[in-house]
Amino acid sequence: MHFCFKSSNSNKLTNCRLVLDLLPAKNGEEPTIQFLLEVVDILTNYVKKTFDRSTKVLDFHHPHQLLEGMEGFNLELSDQPESLEQILVDCRDTLKYGVRTGHPRFFNQLSSGLDIIGLAGEWLTSTANTNMFTYEIAPVFVLMEQLTLKKMREMIGWPGGEGDGLFSPGGAISNMYSVMIARYKYFPEVKTKGMSAAPRLVLFTSEHSHYSIKKAGAALGFGTENVILLSTDERGRVIPADLEAKIIDAKQKGYMPLFVNATAGSTVYGAFDPINEIADICEKYNLWLHVDGAWGGGLLMSRQHRHKLSGVERANSVTWNPHKMMGVPLQCSAILVREKGILAGCNSMCAGYLFQPDKQYDVTYDTGDKAIQCGRHVDIFKFWLMWKAKGTIGFEQHIDKCLDLSQYLYNKIKNREGYEMVFDGPQHTNVCFWYIPPSLRGMPDGDERREKLHRVAPKIKAMMMESGTTMVGYQPQGTKVNFFRMVVSNSAATQSDIDFLIDEIERLGHDL
Numbered sequence: 001m002h003f004c005f006k007s008s009n010s011n012k013l014t015n016c017r018l019v020l021d022l023l024p025a026k027n028g029e030e031p032t033i034q035f036l037l038e039v040v041d042i043l044t045n046y047v048k049k050t051f052d053r054s055t056k057v058l059d060f061h062h063p064h065q066l067l068e069g070m071e072g073f074n075l076e077l078s079d080q081p082e083s084l085e086q087i088l089v090d091c092r093d094t095l096k097y098g099v100r101t102g103h104p105r106f107f108n109q110l111s112s113g114l115d116i117i118g119l120a121g122e123w124l125t126s127t128a129n130t131n132m133f134t135y136e137i138a139p140v141f142v143l144m145e146q147l148t149l150k151k152m153r154e155m156i157g158w159p160g161g162e163g164d165g166l167f168s169p170g171g172a173i174s175n176m177y178s179v180m181i182a183r184y185k186y187f188p189e190v191k192t193k194g195m196s197a198a199p200r201l202v203l204f205t206s207e208h209s210h211y212s213i214k215k216a217g218a219a220l221g222f223g224t225e226n227v228i229l230l231s232t233d234e235r236g237r238v239i240p241a242d243l244e245a246k247i248i249d250a251k252q253k254g255y256m257p258l259f260v261n262a263t264a265g266s267t268v269y270g271a272f273d274p275i276n277e278i279a280d281i282c283e284k285y286n287l288w289l290h291v292d293g294a295w296g297g298g299l300l301m302s303r304q305h306r307h308k309l310s311g312v313e314r315a316n317s318v319t320w321n322p323h324k325m326m327g328v329p330l331q332c333s334a335i336l337v338r339e340k341g342i343l344a345g346c347n348s349m350c351a352g353y354l355f356q357p358d359k360q361y362d363v364t365y366d367t368g369d370k371a372i373q374c375g376r377h378v379d380i381f382k383f384w385l386m387w388k389a390k391g392t393i394g395f396e397q398h399i400d401k402c403l404d405l406s407q408y409l410y411n412k413i414k415n416r417e418g419y420e421m422v423f424d425g426p427q428h429t430n431v432c433f434w435y436i437p438p439s440l441r442g443m444p445d446g447d448e449r450r451e452k453l454h455r456v457a458p459k460i461k462a463m464m465m466e467s468g469t470t471m472v473g474y475q476p477q478g479t480k481v482n483f484f485r486m487v488v489s490n491s492a493a494t495q496s497d498i499d500f501l502i503d504e505i506e507r508l509g510h511d512l
């Protein structure tokens with residue numbers, strides 16, 4: 001550690017520097033630059049090691065261990081300033097005890113990978129440190145957002161890329177926007193008079209749906225009982241006939257069906273609902289159709305795979321998270337809306353201190369009033385920069401490669417001894433499977449086997465985390481006991497990493 005550098009006007013070492021020595025302090029340039037270069041050094045080292053397969057994915061510690069403090073690293077906040085040298089140690093240790101989500105063997109989340117251009121974009125964004133709410137203070141970023149949203153709408157297939165949209169703090173919030181604007185479309189008076197101005201409204205979504213729609217139902221005053229779950233087939237796709245039956249049933253009870261959520265790439269199975277068939281029903285009964293492409297939206301960039309979303313252009317709104325399948329650093333999620341102006345209609349409050357109508361520029365670029373937030377983080381720049389750097393074609397290659405890798409995994413294990421697939425023929429990169437340890441292989445199906453199998457994936461996962469070699473998710477679903485859900489969105493992953501995962505599951509699970 002060499003952060004106690006020489007003072008500029010004497011040859012003896014001064015005391016270690018403190019934050020007060022940095023800009024805006026007088027003569028603060030030199031220590032500031034030195035400090036930042038040290039930070040960059042820590043970060044670039046971390047980046048380099050993240051891509052090195054001999055590095056562990058994580059160095060697991062229990063919460064109480066981290067809270068008690070590790071050697072030289074203490075989470076407690078202090079009244080007195082710490083030296084910059086200690087601050088650098090804190091930076092290094094924060095990364096050390098974290099999880100390397102960019103590691104080629106990190107498969108735990110739908111968001112993974114570490115895109116270098118995206119990272120640079122995030123650094124720039126923090127350096128600019130501005131707020132998306134007005135053109136006044138974010139002129140370049142606001143225009144980038146408008147332009148990128150238009151491009152995304154073109155990919156959805158809305159004529160001329162017309163429509164509306166915003167980047168939001170994640171898919172759950174983007175989904176919530178869709179419910180809000182659907183309600184505003186049919187019952188605008190709810191904005192001023194509240195839910196008593198509307199009949200009892202019901203929302204429909206897949207039983208495999210991410211919990212965010214239920215959460216939106218609760219948060220927006222619909223009530224979770226008015227979120228009706230639709231049955232799915234064995235691959236997790238909504239059955240359109242079930243939707244129609246449930247709409248008719250709701251109407252007979254005197255309720256008002258409002259909104260249907262179709263999923264393009266469900267979180268666990270990666271299932272794509274049949275959008276065209278659902279759209280037919282929505283048109284027939286005059287319902288808002290939202291397509292949740294938080295996970296699957298990225299496939300629109302692939303000529304080979306975009307057919308899985310066919311019919312998406314008939315949606316009234318679409319959620320699409322570039323921070324998942326497209327590898328954009330967290331967070332980056334868009335809500336896209338076919339009808340122009342409706343986001344503003346639904347959410348604007350025209351705060352006089354931000355959105356003065358008499359500014360010298362075209363104030364339609366003050367997009368902040370469309371949001372339910374006030375201040376909004378700049379999520380666009382890293383995405384825009386990645387798009388510039390890769391071209392649309394680069395995203396397409398990334399997506400095709402991830403789907404090829406998961407096909408490789410599927411082919412590898414579908415007939416392999418000790419594996420059972422949860423469903424056949426994956427549509428997205430989700431491959432869901434049980435690993436059956438030798439001790440369970442001869443056992444007849446029944447409660448005992450189920451209970452034992454239920455404990456296998458969590459045990460393997462715990463050992464994986466303790467040894468830090470790889471990470472993959474697991475969960476139960478409906479009546480199915482815990483199974484592994486493998487997903488690939490990490491651009492660093494290769495076939496050898498898939499092979500490694502399987503070897504590791506077998507190594508750790510063999511004696512269970």
Ligand SMILES: *Cc1c(COP(=O)(O)O)cnc(C)c1O
Pocket residue numbers: 110169170171172173175210212263265266267292293294295321333
């Ligand atoms: C991940 C996911 C969400 C939620 O997105 P966040 O960005 O985590 O809020 C919603 N829907 C689906 C289908 C998802 O996979």
Ligand SMILES: *[C@@H]1O[C@H](CO)[C@@H](O)[C@H](O)[C@H]1NC(C)=O
Pocket residue numbers: 172175176178179205206208209210211212213216261262263266267290292294
């Ligand atoms: C729609 O369903 C998907 C998954 O099936 C879910 O992720 C999402 O939260 C739901 N969104 C809305 C707004 O209903």
